[in-house]
Amino acid sequence: MPKVIGIDLGTTNSVVAFVxxxxxxxxxxAEGSRLTPSAVAFTQDGQILVGQLAKRQAILNxxxxxxxxxxxxxxxxxxxxxxxxxxPQEISAMILRKLKEDAEAYLGEKIEKAVITVxxxxxxxxxxxxxxxxxIAGLDVMRIINEPTASALAYGLDKEGSQTxxxxxxGGGTFDVSILEIGEGVFEVKATSGDTHLGGDDYDQRIMxxxxxxxxxxxxxDLSQDRMALQRLKEAAEKAKIELSTLMSTEINLPFITxxxxxxxxxxxxxxxxQFEAMTRDLTERTREPxxxxxxxxxxxxxxxxxxxxxxxSTRMPAVQRLVKEIFGKEPRKDINPDECVALGAAIQAAxxxxxxxxxxxxxxxxxxxxxxxxxxxxxxIIERNxxxxxxxxxxxxxxxxxxxxxxxxxxxxxxPMAADNLxxxxxxxxxxxxxxxxxxxxxxxxxxxxxxxxxVSAKDLATNRExxxxxxxxxxxxxxxxxxxxxxxxxxxxxxxxxxxEAEARxxxxxxxxxxxxxxxxxxxxxxQDLIDNLNKTIEEVRSADKSGIDKIKExxxxxxxxxxxxxxxxxAKAGAQQSSTSNPSGNQQQNPGxxxxxxxxxxx
Amino acid sequence: xxxELLSEEKENLPAEDIELVRQQYKExxxxxxxxxxxxxxxxxxxxxxxxxxxxxxxxxxIKGLLPILDDIERAFSSIPENSDSNIKEGxxxxxxxxxxxxxxxxxKTIEINNNLFDPRYHEAIIxxxxxxxxxxxxxxxxxxxxxxxxxxxPTMVKIIKKIKEGE
Numbered sequence: 001m002p003k004v005i006g007i008d009l010g011t012t013n014s015v016v017a018f019v020x021x022x023x024x025x026x027x028x029x030a031e032g033s034r035l036t037p038s039a040v041a042f043t044q045d046g047q048i049l050v051g052q053l054a055k056r057q058a059i060l061n062x063x064x065x066x067x068x069x070x071x072x073x074x075x076x077x078x079x080x081x082x083x084x085x086x087x088p089q090e091i092s093a094m095i096l097r098k099l100k101e102d103a104e105a106y107l108g109e110k111i112e113k114a115v116i117t118v119x120x121x122x123x124x125x126x127x128x129x130x131x132x133x134x135x136i137a138g139l140d141v142m143r144i145i146n147e148p149t150a151s152a153l154a155y156g157l158d159k160e161g162s163q164t165x166x167x168x169x170x171g172g173g174t175f176d177v178s179i180l181e182i183g184e185g186v187f188e189v190k191a192t193s194g195d196t197h198l199g200g201d202d203y204d205q206r207i208m209x210x211x212x213x214x215x216x217x218x219x220x221x222d223l224s225q226d227r228m229a230l231q232r233l234k235e236a237a238e239k240a241k242i243e244l245s246t247l248m249s250t251e252i253n254l255p256f257i258t259x260x261x262x263x264x265x266x267x268x269x270x271x272x273x274x275q276f277e278a279m280t281r282d283l284t285e286r287t288r289e290p291x292x293x294x295x296x297x298x299x300x301x302x303x304x305x306x307x308x309x310x311x312x313x314s315t316r317m318p319a320v321q322r323l324v325k326e327i328f329g330k331e332p333r334k335d336i337n338p339d340e341c342v343a344l345g346a347a348i349q350a351a352x353x354x355x356x357x358x359x360x361x362x363x364x365x366x367x368x369x370x371x372x373x374x375x376x377x378x379x380x381x382i383i384e385r386n387x388x389x390x391x392x393x394x395x396x397x398x399x400x401x402x403x404x405x406x407x408x409x410x411x412x413x414x415x416x417p418m419a420a421d422n423l424x425x426x427x428x429x430x431x432x433x434x435x436x437x438x439x440x441x442x443x444x445x446x447x448x449x450x451x452x453x454x455x456x457v458s459a460k461d462l463a464t465n466r467e468x469x470x471x472x473x474x475x476x477x478x479x480x481x482x483x484x485x486x487x488x489x490x491x492x493x494x495x496x497x498x499x500x501x502x503e504a505e506a507r508x509x510x511x512x513x514x515x516x517x518x519x520x521x522x523x524x525x526x527x528x529x530q531d532l533i534d535n536l537n538k539t540i541e542e543v544r545s546a547d548k549s550g551i552d553k554i555k556e557x558x559x560x561x562x563x564x565x566x567x568x569x570x571x572x573x574a575k576a577g578a579q580q581s582s583t584s585n586p587s588g589n590q591q592q593n594p595g596x597x598x599x600x601x602x603x604x605x606x
Numbered sequence: 607x608x609x610e611l612l613s614e615e616k617e618n619l620p621a622e623d624i625e626l627v628r629q630q631y632k633e634x635x636x637x638x639x640x641x642x643x644x645x646x647x648x649x650x651x652x653x654x655x656x657x658x659x660x661x662x663x664x665x666x667x668i669k670g671l672l673p674i675l676d677d678i679e680r681a682f683s684s685i686p687e688n689s690d691s692n693i694k695e696g697x698x699x700x701x702x703x704x705x706x707x708x709x710x711x712x713x714k715t716i717e718i719n720n721n722l723f724d725p726r727y728h729e730a731i732i733x734x735x736x737x738x739x740x741x742x743x744x745x746x747x748x749x750x751x752x753x754x755x756x757x758x759x760p761t762m763v764k765i766i767k768k769i770k771e772g773e
Contacts, residue, residue, distance in 0.1 A: 021644050032662065032756075041725075049725055057725040059733055060765055227732040228747050231762065256680035264684040 004113040004142065004354040005103050006346025008150070009092060009130065011070040012172035012199070014038050015343035016099040018107065019351035024154065024344040029102040035339060036102075040094045041065040042081045050098040066091050068173070071196070073118075073133075074126030089129045093136035100137055114139045115350040117342050120146040120178040121192040142353045148178035149187045150345030151311045154336050158185050163306040166294070168324055168332070169342075170287065171312035173199040177290045179298045179305070191297035193290035198283065200241070200314040206280050207237035211252065211269055219265050221258055229257050233267075244273045245316045277319045284319045291327060308332035313339045365389065367483040370447055370455060373410040373419035375400050375511075376504035382447045385415065385487075389453065394446040396462075398439050400511075406431035407443060409459045411472060415490030417501040423486070430459040430468040438515065499551065506554040513561050514540060520568055528571040539564040665758050668713060668751070672759055675704050676748060708751070716750035716761045723765055727757060732764040742767050 006024070008015045013035040017026045029036045031052055041054035042064040049057065058065040066079055072088040079086040096116070104111050116139075118130050127144050134141035148167035152158065157165060162183035169176040176194040180187050211233055212223050223229040236252050243250040254267040277284075295302060308324055310332045315321065324332045336344065365388050371381040374397070383393050399407065408429050414422025433441050442462040449455050458469035490497070521536050543557045678701045685694040716727050721743040723730060727750060743766050750761030 020648060021641070032658075043725075053725040056729040056760055057723065058730075060723060060730045228762075231731050255677045256684055259684065264680075 002110055002112050003107055004115070004347075004350040004356070005100070005111055006150070006343055006348070006350045007096065007099055007114055007116045008147070008340075008343035008346060009070065009096065009116055009118075009133075010038055010171065010342075011068050011174050012038060012201075013339075014095055014099060015340055016103050017340065017343040017347035018103065019347050019356060024347040024351075026340045026343060027103045027106050029098070030105065036095070036099060038070065038095050039065065039067050040069070040091050048094055050094055069095075074123065074129040087129075089133040090136060092130065092133035096133055096137035096139060100139060112138075112140050113142050113350065113354060115143050115145055115346045115353065116141055117147045117150045117346045118144055119176055119192070119194075120148050120180075120189045121176070121194070122146075142350060145346065145349055146178070146180075146187070146189060147176070147311075147342045148180055148189070148309075150342045150349065151309050152180060152182060152187065152345065153348045154341045154345035155307075155309060155333060157182055157307065158187070164190070164300065164304060165307045165309060166291070166305045166328075167309045167311055168287070168291070168315060168320075169194075169311040170314040170320060171199050172201055172314070173197065175199060175287055175290065175312075177287075177294045179294050179300065190300070191294040193294040193297070195286055195290060198286055199312075202283050203241055203280050203314065203317070204234065204237045206283070207240055207271070207276065208233050210271075210279055211237065211267065214269055215257070215265075215267050221260070221265065223258065223267075226258060229254075232257065240271055241276070241317075244271070244276050245318060248273050273318070280319070284317075284323055287320070288323065288327070302328045309341075310334040311338050311341045366391075366449060366453075368413045368423075368486060369415055370411070370413050370425075370449070372397075372445060372457075373412060376508045377419045378501060378504050378508075379412055379414070379417055379419040379422055382445065383449065389449045390451045392446065392448040394444050397443045397445055399433070399436070399441050399443075400438055401515075402437050403435040404438065404441075405433045405435060407433065407459065409445060409457065409468070409470070411455070411457050411470065414486055416493060417497045418504065421489075421493070421497070425455065425472045426457075426470050428457075428459075428468050428470045430461060430466065432464060432466045433461050434463060503551040503554065506551050506558065507548065510543070510548070510554055510558050510561070513558060513565070514543060517561055517565050520565060520572075524568050524572050527575060528568055532568050532571060536564045536568050661754070661756075664711065665753055665756075668708070668711060668753065669758055671708075672751065675701070675708070678704060679749075712753055713758070714752045716752055716757070718744060718746055718761065718763070723763065727760055728763045729760040730765050731762055734764060734766045735769050736766050737769050739766060739768050 039054035
């Protein structure tokens with residue numbers, strides 16, 4: 001079956017995506033970019049350039065370079081080149097053809113069918129023209145869908161029951177607000193509004209103006225007349241804008257921006273996010289009125305909007321997100337790349353229409369991590385959350401004390417690092433382990449989740465092949481709310497949990513060290529000065545009975561005990577070294593530090 | 607009587623069942639083959655993409671360094687030729703080291719050969735007209751670079767057009 005694609009045919013940029021294994025993915029163009037400028041140029045020697053190449057020669061060829069053709073879709077507007085007239089759909093078809101051909105090259109197969117998006121406010125003529133553009137480009141246009149609908153599909157909102165959503169789409173040069181009602185997989189546009197000449201480019205321009213103004217104040221030179229300087233300012237302004245979405249302040253340094261007879265001049269400005277937001281406040285505020293207009297047209301007040309989706313690269317700006325949150329009193333959704341959201345939704349629609357989505361095997365994931373309790377009450381994850389099932393994973397564990405003949409496997413589910421904070425799914429005992437020093441037995445614990453989400457846990461002693469297992473039915477049968485609550489709690493307690501886990505690990509380390517110390521005290525008898533051994537034994541007793549509350553105290557005890565061990569072992573090895581001077585690497589009874597971060601965490605003692 | 611009915615049922619149901627099972631088997635096999643094919647294609651593309659990703663990461667890194675080289679070059683050319691200090695010479699060496707490193711990475715400078723504007727390699731930002739030239743020409747404003755024959759930054763150019771007689 002040939003692949004189908006979804007196309008976001010935008011005013012400034014276009015994006016193409018397809019669905020693979022049930023997931024929509026953006027296809028990069030031949031130049032390696034995920035965004036293709038919606039620009040077409042007719043060169044003097046008869047070539048047609050589309051995208052970035054068209055933009056690069058725009059100044060040379062302004063009359064033969066067409067930008068923002070989308071604004072003319074469905075009108076009688078004509079582009080006249082060398083006595084030949086082109087309709088807006090013919091120009092758009094050139095953009096679509098490039099997207100199609102680049103996608104074919106990327107996927108290595110022919111593409112015939114596509115879904116193309118249009119703004120929700122497009123009328124019949126505009127939609128028809130878009131469809132024609134697709135046909136001219138050699139595409140079978142399966143459907144024309146609204147951009148906000150595509151965004152909602154990308155967010156999977158069609159599967160979430162009836163709701164009212166608002167899509168806030170602030171792109172490079174246009175702003176659209178749409179209110180949609182979703183029910184039973186049907187999307188109804190309740191209202192649209194917007195500003196056809198507002199977008200990220202306006203924000204860049206403000207920074208440029210500011211830089212020019214500052215430079216004029218400081219140096220008395222007007223950079224706006226210098227094309228080369230302007231180009232550098234433009235690049236720096238866009239970079240600063242992007243940086244200020246994550247940083248509170250950014251430095252703009254443009255050395256040698258110009259020169260006078262007195263020598264070179266440099267531009268150096270620090271721009272804070274607050275300054276940037278102040279100089280662009282009116283732009284951000286301009287999106288407020290269309291939102292209210294759309295709400296009023298739909299006869300809704302802000303509280304009636306269930307979800308707000310942020311689409312378009314400019315919605316990455318914190319000021320924009322704040323404005324939306326202020327109006328609606330809730331966090332907008334912004335987890336899907338806002339530049340790609342529309343194309344991803346179009347690709348999903350295309351795959352549904354082509355029957356691809358139905359055909360693919362819907363793979364489930366484990367919503368929460370699964371694992372077992374190990375020494376010190378630590379939750380050791382075996383299968384991480386969001387792992388696609390069916391899946392099977394094993395890990396090898398060992399015993400915590402000498403001659404331990406049984407281990408308890410406590411199966412848990414959750415995201416918290418300490419066992420007690422997670423959900424217990426069941427426990428079982430594996431016994432009959434032959435007596436051996438701690439750390440020697442190898443016990444393989446296997447988690448297997450089948451396609452129905454049923455969890456099978458088994459523990460096997462690799463020495464005897466003795467095995468015990470447990471099946472947890474409906475182990476992952478928690479409601480969505482419960483799962484979300486558990487994930488939220490894990491995030492809320494992250495700091496405190498981390499401390500507790502560190503404390504438990506330190507305690508394990510100390511226990512291991514006491515074990516090592518005791519063994520050393522026995523082994524060293526007669527080989528080193530008895531005073532040192534007595535001191536070690538005394539320290540062990542002190543450490544055993546000491547107050548072990550708090551990680552700092554435990555670490556102190558670890559250091560203290562290590563000192564005593566060190567004194568004994570140094571002398572022990574010094575003597576051993578003297579005896580066997582031929583071996584440069586004395587191989588005494590050196591113990592590996594059991595708390596040294598080995599993965600073989602130990603079981604609780606039965 | 608009852609036994610007869612039962613045996614009749616036994617004969618009828620399996621035939622339908624077999625048909626149903628056969629159908630389900632076909633569907634499952636189809637689903638499985640599609641998924642296997644999808645996965646195989648995915649795997650092949652991932653191999654290719656990882657290779658490309660290495661390039662993308664290098665391109666991004668190099669792209670980020672280019673403006674700094676631009677600045678060094680600007681600084682270099684702003685020091686008067688006849689200045690007697692060693693600064694120009696030293697800065698020239700810094701610049702040379704930088705350029706050599708780029709060339710070690712496989713980065714090449716885009717050369718302007720025949721004075722023809724080519725949007726694959728050049729980005730025009732200024733246009734001028736002149737009577738004093740034989741034919742249209744382009745002038746480099748900022749260097750462009752290639753990595754493995756792929757443009758990582760087009761050369762920024764000024765286009766000088768010849769004013770024709772009578773215009």
